[in-house]
Amino acid sequence: MKTRTLLLLAALLTASLLLAACGGGAGTGDAGAPGEERPFSELEEAARGTTVDFFVYGGDEAINTYVDDYVTPRVKKEYGIMLQRIPLTDTADAVNKLLNEKSAGKERGTIDLVWINGENFATGADAGLWFGPWAERLPNAKYIDWQSPSVNRDFGYPVEGREAPWGKAQFVMIHDSAKVKDPPRNMEELEEWTGENPGRFTYPAPPDFTGNAFIEQALYGVASGFEPYQKPFDQQVFDENSPKVYDFLNQIEPNLWREGETYPESSARLDELYQNGEVWLSMSYNPQLAQRQLDKGLFPQSTRTYLLDGGTLNNTHYTAVPFNAPNKAGAQVVANFLQSPEAQIEKQAPEGWGDLTALDVGHLPEDARKRLAGSEGKATLPTRVLQENRVPEARSEWLLELEDGWRERVLEE
Amino acid sequence: MDKRRKKTRPTNAGLAVVAALVALPFVPLLLWTFAGEWRFPELVPSEWSLRGVSYLLEPGGRVLGAALTSLFIAGSAALGAVVVGLPAGMALGAYSFRLKGLVIFLILLPVLVPPLASTMGIHLTFIRLGLADTVFGVILVHLVPTVPYAAIILASVFAERTGEIEEVARTLGASPWQAFIHVTLPGVAPGVAVAGLFAFLISWGQYILTLLIGGGNVVTLPMLLFSAASGNDPVITSALAVVFAIPAIFVLVVALRFLKPEEPGGARGFLGLGRPV
Amino acid sequence: MSERMKITLLLAPALLVIGVLFAGGLAAAFAQSLGYLPAIGMTEVNLDAYREVLGDGDFLDSLFLTLYIAGASTGISTVLAVLAALALRRSSGRLSAVVFQLPITIPHLVAAVGIALVVSQTGLGARLAAALGLIGSPGEFPALLYDRYSAGIILTYVWKETPFIALVVLASLRGVASELEDMARTLGAGAWQRFWYVVFPVISPGIIAASLIVFAFTFGSFEVPFLLGRSYPTILPVMAYNEYRDIDLTARPVAMAINVLITLITALFAAAYLRLSRELSRG
Numbered sequence: 001m002k003t004r005t006l007l008l009l010a011a012l013l014t015a016s017l018l019l020a021a022c023g024g025g026a027g028t029g030d031a032g033a034p035g036e037e038r039p040f041s042e043l044e045e046a047a048r049g050t051t052v053d054f055f056v057y058g059g060d061e062a063i064n065t066y067v068d069d070y071v072t073p074r075v076k077k078e079y080g081i082m083l084q085r086i087p088l089t090d091t092a093d094a095v096n097k098l099l100n101e102k103s104a105g106k107e108r109g110t111i112d113l114v115w116i117n118g119e120n121f122a123t124g125a126d127a128g129l130w131f132g133p134w135a136e137r138l139p140n141a142k143y144i145d146w147q148s149p150s151v152n153r154d155f156g157y158p159v160e161g162r163e164a165p166w167g168k169a170q171f172v173m174i175h176d177s178a179k180v181k182d183p184p185r186n187m188e189e190l191e192e193w194t195g196e197n198p199g200r201f202t203y204p205a206p207p208d209f210t211g212n213a214f215i216e217q218a219l220y221g222v223a224s225g226f227e228p229y230q231k232p233f234d235q236q237v238f239d240e241n242s243p244k245v246y247d248f249l250n251q252i253e254p255n256l257w258r259e260g261e262t263y264p265e266s267s268a269r270l271d272e273l274y275q276n277g278e279v280w281l282s283m284s285y286n287p288q289l290a291q292r293q294l295d296k297g298l299f300p301q302s303t304r305t306y307l308l309d310g311g312t313l314n315n316t317h318y319t320a321v322p323f324n325a326p327n328k329a330g331a332q333v334v335a336n337f338l339q340s341p342e343a344q345i346e347k348q349a350p351e352g353w354g355d356l357t358a359l360d361v362g363h364l365p366e367d368a369r370k371r372l373a374g375s376e377g378k379a380t381l382p383t384r385v386l387q388e389n390r391v392p393e394a395r396s397e398w399l400l401e402l403e404d405g406w407r408e409r410v411l412e413e
Numbered sequence: 414m415d416k417r418r419k420k421t422r423p424t425n426a427g428l429a430v431v432a433a434l435v436a437l438p439f440v441p442l443l444l445w446t447f448a449g450e451w452r453f454p455e456l457v458p459s460e461w462s463l464r465g466v467s468y469l470l471e472p473g474g475r476v477l478g479a480a481l482t483s484l485f486i487a488g489s490a491a492l493g494a495v496v497v498g499l500p501a502g503m504a505l506g507a508y509s510f511r512l513k514g515l516v517i518f519l520i521l522l523p524v525l526v527p528p529l530a531s532t533m534g535i536h537l538t539f540i541r542l543g544l545a546d547t548v549f550g551v552i553l554v555h556l557v558p559t560v561p562y563a564a565i566i567l568a569s570v571f572a573e574r575t576g577e578i579e580e581v582a583r584t585l586g587a588s589p590w591q592a593f594i595h596v597t598l599p600g601v602a603p604g605v606a607v608a609g610l611f612a613f614l615i616s617w618g619q620y621i622l623t624l625l626i627g628g629g630n631v632v633t634l635p636m637l638l639f640s641a642a643s644g645n646d647p648v649i650t651s652a653l654a655v656v657f658a659i660p661a662i663f664v665l666v667v668a669l670r671f672l673k674p675e676e677p678g679g680a681r682g683f684l685g686l687g688r689p690v
Numbered sequence: 691m692s693e694r695m696k697i698t699l700l701l702a703p704a705l706l707v708i709g710v711l712f713a714g715g716l717a718a719a720f721a722q723s724l725g726y727l728p729a730i731g732m733t734e735v736n737l738d739a740y741r742e743v744l745g746d747g748d749f750l751d752s753l754f755l756t757l758y759i760a761g762a763s764t765g766i767s768t769v770l771a772v773l774a775a776l777a778l779r780r781s782s783g784r785l786s787a788v789v790f791q792l793p794i795t796i797p798h799l800v801a802a803v804g805i806a807l808v809v810s811q812t813g814l815g816a817r818l819a820a821a822l823g824l825i826g827s828p829g830e831f832p833a834l835l836y837d838r839y840s841a842g843i844i845l846t847y848v849w850k851e852t853p854f855i856a857l858v859v860l861a862s863l864r865g866v867a868s869e870l871e872d873m874a875r876t877l878g879a880g881a882w883q884r885f886w887y888v889v890f891p892v893i894s895p896g897i898i899a900a901s902l903i904v905f906a907f908t909f910g911s912f913e914v915p916f917l918l919g920r921s922y923p924t925i926l927p928v929m930a931y932n933e934y935r936d937i938d939l940t941a942r943p944v945a946m947a948i949n950v951l952i953t954l955i956t957a958l959f960a961a962a963y964l965r966l967s968r969e970l971s972r973g
Contacts, residue, residue, distance in 0.1 A: 087640055092935065096935050096936075097629070100536065100540055104540035269645065271645055276811075276828055278811070411922050428781050435853070437804075438800075438808060438849065453816070453820070456821055500703060523708060525907065527927060527953075529927055529952075530949035531715025534719030534949065553711060557707070557711050557715075618798060654803045661796050664795055665788070
């Protein structure tokens with residue numbers, strides 16, 4: 001009898017917990033939330049002595065070191081802010097977390113600032129997850145070319161001041177010049193090359209960021225360029241063009257590493273294969289990565305980077321402040337520091353992270369301009385070459401469909 | 414006499430083989446931890462370095478913080494599991510009652526059914542109650558796999574007690590409560606220690622539960638290890654793995670003092686019931 | 691205080707914890723699997739998620755893979771455990787106790803990382819093979835990680851679970867089985883006869899019980915395949931997690947449906963195990 005009462009009690013408690021999960025209104029729709037209205041000096045004041053939780057993709061030790069060993073002590077010294085870097089395995093996890101928090105009505109979250117761009121930003125923006133606008137009011141915004149569509153549109157999605165540019169990326173191919181004298185510069189040549197060198201090439205599985213870039217380049221390569229994908233998503237166009245990509249990728253699959261039975265999970269794994277000499281080509285969104293790894297003794301000395309015919313993808317990456325960030329003032333002060341010329345110079349140094357600057361070189365003072373203009377090293381390409389061979393990213397909607405299709409039509413075949 | 418000696422040589426050989434297989438994964442872990450440069454196909458690192466070790470010991474570095482967080486969570490979960498599991502174990506081991514089978518089934522469920530499902534289910538509730546992203550919330554979910562284990566171990570401990578000594582104490586005038594404190598508790602102390610140690614181990618090794626409820630804010634050693642293992646630096650990964658394994662080995666050493674060699678794992682006591690931690 | 695009351699109070703904390711955190715979580719998962727997610731405006735209860743999951747080729751692939759990994763790991767571990775226990779039953783307690791108990795205490799992730807460093811194409815095994823002149827480049831070493839047979843995953847589970855089963859078997863071997871065996875020997879039975887007709891029947895219930903636990907555990911386990919497995923096909927718990935992480939929250943019921951199905955399957959094993967150990971305790 002008493003045990004039954006006990007079970008009943010437990011059931012009641014469980015039910016009440018369930019209700020706690022269910023109750024409350026739907027937490028979406030934050031339309032018309034005002035952005036930041038305080039002047040920056042007030043933000044600096046408010047931020048002093050506070051902690052900022054910065055959620056950053058944690059898979060690249062060079063980035064971790066830049067944030068931990070350079071940014072953290074500097075913001076402590078100059079603004080009295082305690083910066084905590086929280087590593088993410090995948091930025092989508094942060095978006096998912098914010099979505100959960102929004103549904104649960106959590107007004108005060110745990111993320112102050114997050115490193116983000118592309119699909120993740122777009123999904124978050126659609127769900128009303130980003131605080132803003134605030135980014136165009138930052139003091140260092142004067143160095144940003146907000147008129148440029150590669151800045152004010154994030155993979156085609158309007159930024160509207162809800163994220164602040166942090167750096168730029170450009171897709172480059174990497175090859176071991178000792179083993180590969182004449183690397184393939186377009187998809188046709190790649191098909192030939194993999195036929196002659198089976199098992200020496202592969203690409204990270206989407207939705208890895210670099211893997212996505214590769215299939216996007218393939219799309220541009222086999223389906224006539226980038227223009228159609230700058231426009232809003234069109235199912236017809238997609239149905240016409242995507243089979244060409246999938247057919248191409250399926251065609252080369254048997255000649256890939258492990259005969260395409262599996263793909264490296266991330267660009268870190270692909271780099272590992274390249275380091276071990278198992279594959280002879282690699283790829284990266286960071287034009288300075290090859291030089292950096294070469295200097296560390298991880299990549300062979302004969303490593304060089306090259307571009308694909310017709311130009312390669314370039315994009316801007318940003319920092320954003322969530323709707324429920326507990327320390328919005330601190331987040332903005334940090335975002336502003338990250339955009340400062342000296343932080344950008346430090347970031348671009350190839351011995352460290354080597355990430356390209358987001359600042360518009362034309363808006364900078366003379367000495368900063370000089371230091372940010374060139375990139376040295378035999379395994380890097382001159383900035384001018386990079387800039388002259390750029391193509392824009394497709395809009396996120398196209399990419400999401402492309403990635404899903406890759407899963408179904410290439411991976412699972 | 415002779416027959417016994419003849420039997421020990423193959424047994425020793427067998428033991429050596431098993432011991433080698435058990436030790437096998439630790440070999441590359443230890444080598445990589447102290448490696449400077451170790452390219453294929455070298456059998457040992459061509460250069461040694463303390464980079465892995467210094468990463469572990471970085472002052473203000475993440476490893477120390479994560480280790481302390483892990484220790485705190487596992488310790489608290491172990492404590493909680495024992496406090497909750499002790500009375501349950503007593504009820505199961507020392508008494509028989511209607512619905513006992515059902516109760517055992519309910520308590521056993523979280524041992525075999527992955528807590529992943531229930532944790533995903535309760536995640537939204539935790540967010541609502543402000544338990545997500547907190548150490549306390551993580552300790553709570555760690556109770557799910559640890560409490561049943563503690564209860565079951567303690568149930569077998571209580572089942573083996575006959576209550577004779579308590580009876581003697583009672584006839585000598587002790588109250589039931591005094592008998593419990595001064596006779597029962599010291600008697601089950603070794604079992605309690607084992608239950609606590611295994612609860613500690615279960616919590617120590619948790620990854621996905623901490624990831625789900627901790628939301629990235631609660632950083633424990635397994636999170637760092639997993640992150641490193643997904644990267645391409647075997648030195649850091651191995652160093653973290655070694656550090657992560659140390660308390661487990663420590664627990665083994667301590668547990669061995671409580672378990673008699675003839676009854677390895679005390680397995681017989683609870684019918685081989687237990688969980689592959 | 692009546693005994694009934696006493697028992698209830700003793701059981702209360704544990705049942706509360708399990709009832710609220712575990713059963714409550716499962717109940718919430720079940721509700722969400724039926725499409726009940728008022729927080730994002732989904733209030734209609736339906737079986738869409740189950741229809742989608744059960745009709746999905748991906749789900750079946752995942753189910754088969756999970757069954758395969760659990761089955762192979764359990765099978766291999768059991769066989770090796772019995773052999774090891776038989777071979778080492780006469781060894782002195784201390785060392786064999788350490789040898790068998792060490793893997794039990796080591797966290798799965800450590801075992802996974804260590805074994806990966808042994809069996810990868812640039813791992814210890816490959817380097818040994820190269821030193822012996824068997825292979826020239828890493829590519830020539832068999833692919834045991836991220837491969838279609840999930841070899842690395844199974845090896846990790848075998849390393850971890852064999853000692854556990856071996857301990858259970860050892861316990862029986864050193865108990866009743868030993869006495870019966872001595873009796874059989876004095877009656878003139880040969881080694882094989884003793885094993886097959888005396889020892890094996892006595893230890894088999896324990897073996898089965900331990901195997902059931904190992905199977906249920908590896909079926910629902912997440913960490914090792916998440917680290918060492920391919921992205922496709924993936925095991926059920928990882929599939930549930932991937933659905934859960936989907937930015938599209940309407941995928942949530944699907945994630946929960948998979949969770950419910952995993953729970954049902956492992957609960958079945960839990961019930962089978964309980965049945966068996968009840969019989970054991972009577973026998």
